[in-house]
Amino acid sequence: MEMGRKSHLQVSLVLPFSLLILLFLPGIATSFRTHDGSESWGYVQVRPKAHMFWLYYRSPNRVHDPTKPWPIILWLQGGPGASGVGLGNFEEVGPLDLSLKPRNSTWLQKADLLFVDYPVGTGYSFVEDESLFVKTDVEAATDGTTLLMEIFNRNETLQQSPLFIVAESYGGKFAVTLALSALKAIEAGKLKLKLGGVALGDSWISPEDFTSSWGPLLKDVSRLDNTGLQKSNSLAEQIKKELEAGNFSQATDSWSELEDLISQYSNNVDFYNFLLDSGQDPVSLTASELKQGVAIKRYSRYLHTFRDSHSPGGDGDIDSLMNGVLKKKFNIPNNVSWGGQSSFVFDALRGDFMRPRIDEVDQLLAKGVNVTVYNGQLDLICATKGTSAWVEKLKWDGIKSFLEMDRTPLYCGDDRTSTKAFTKSYKNLHFFWILKAGHFVPVDQPCVALTMVGSITQSPSATK
Known part of the structure; x- marks a missing residue:
């Protein structure tokens, strides 16, 4: 999931914290907009000395239709500590790829896109004091709500657009806590925003269900033997007992130990696509790197499997891109390195890392919020087997009817010979099973992912 796996881009950026205690520059612009309004970006000081960076793209397909307002997607990356502004944007769903060339499958076709380096310390976001990193998902949600108030309360056009919080991996935990915090602020009249829904992509909602699913799944696909x-x-049972006792930090250590064990007995299966070995998909990293506890993903070489192109860094290096031309474009303070504090983000959240967020999903469903769950068939870290297990634990009054429903196959374009996904919906709960996709659904199955997004947001261009 982008979590617990140290990227090569982080090696050059993980510096002694004393070098990262930043003096916020008074001259930095709090926001900037291009002359045609197609892009805007800036910092919001969500707390004194804690600064969150955001980047907004206005869709060229945006239409004014009072009966069907144009949607906005807020993308939340996982980790915790992975940059949505960098990774989700340039490597997954944004308008440009790592070579700054147009992406044919950008989600901008269906909605405006808002990327945030969330929580503070991630990507371009930074804190000036080590004590200011958030320690819980709920603390992150408070900061995120402050960001939304700053962006939406001053813009009547954005206030008319429903906001869909779409998350990947650990971002799913961020998404449900942020959605509840935002709803509370909306109800109190503090936030002028319409929440359209929440979408949880391969999301770390229930660590217990995922860690329990790994062994049986890998045995079924011949990657583990009986001993493994x-x-x-x-070890999964040990994790379950630690979680039941509320020993979340210890459970994080046991999770790391379990990944080591599975790597050993599977001959290094890739945790983001169980059909691969860890060396074949760059998001997979060694156990020794894992133990350093840095949560970030890196899969540029994986993308280059699909694209015969290179980034301005010369080797598909997103680090060079984000700390080079884009840092200058976005007017990032000179002493802020993209991703430079990400390792501290994970360390600060290690006590919340294994905490489940099933109850928060239940609360959203009970409030009538549209909740979409989507999962890649080949993912291991957030395996569909584990996702199905936590969904079945929901206490929402519609869950029995949802589970009894049949699924509908999905295709792409005019081709009806190849099933790309299955889906089913009951009231405000929706589920998409994405075939032949690992953890990073928009990368592995861009066509059906785009179709799904049009369905989730009910975009006016959903049928285009």
Whole structure:
């Protein structure tokens, strides 16, 4: 999931914290907009000395239709500590790829896009004092709500657009806590925003269900033998007991140990696509790197499997892109390095890392919020098996009817010979099973992902 796996881009950026205690420059622009309004970006000081960076793209397809307002997608990356402004934007769903060339499958076709380096310390976001990193998902949500108030309360046009919080990986935990915090602010009259829904992509909602799913799934696909299954199940049971006792930090250590064990007995299966070895998909990293506890993903080489192109860094290096031409464009303070504090973000959140957020999903459903769950078939870290397990634990009054429903196959374009996904919906709960996709659904199956997004947001261009 982008979590617990140290990227090569971080190696050059993880510096002694004393070098990262930043003096916020009084001259930095709090926001900037291009002359045609197609892009805007800036910093919001969500707390004294805590600064969150955001980047907004206005869709060229945006239409004014009072009966069907144009949607906005807020993308939340995982980690915790992975940059939505960099990774989700340039490597997954934004208008440009790493070579700054147009992406044919950009989600900008269906909605405006708002990327945020969330929480503070991620990407371009930074804090001036080590004590200011958030320690819980709920603390992050408070900062995120402050950001939304700053962006939406001053813009009547944005206030008319429903906001859909779409998350990947650990971002799913951020999404449900932020949605609840935003709803509270909306109800109190503090936030002028319409929440359209929440979409949880391969999301780390229930760590217990995921860690329990790894052994049986890998045994079924011949990646573990009986010995590996027995040992992984034993450690997963230990994690379950630690979670039940509220020992979340200890459970984080056991999670790391379980990943090491599975890597050993599977001959290094890739945690983001179980059909691959860890060396074949660049988001997979070694156990020694994992133990350093840095949560970030890196899969530029994976993208280059699909694209015969290179980034301005010369080797598909997003680090060079984000700390080079884009840092200058966005007027980032000189002493802020993109991703430079990300390792501290994970360390600060280690006590919340294994905490489940199923109850928060239930609360959103009970409030009538549209909740979409989507999962890649080949993902291991947030395996569909684990996702199905936590969905079945929901206490929402519609869950029984949802589980009894049949699924509908999905295709792409005019081709009806190849099933791309399955879906089903009941009231405000929706589920998409994305075939032949690993953890990064928009990368592995861009066509059906775009179709799904049009359905989630009910974009006026959904049928175009």
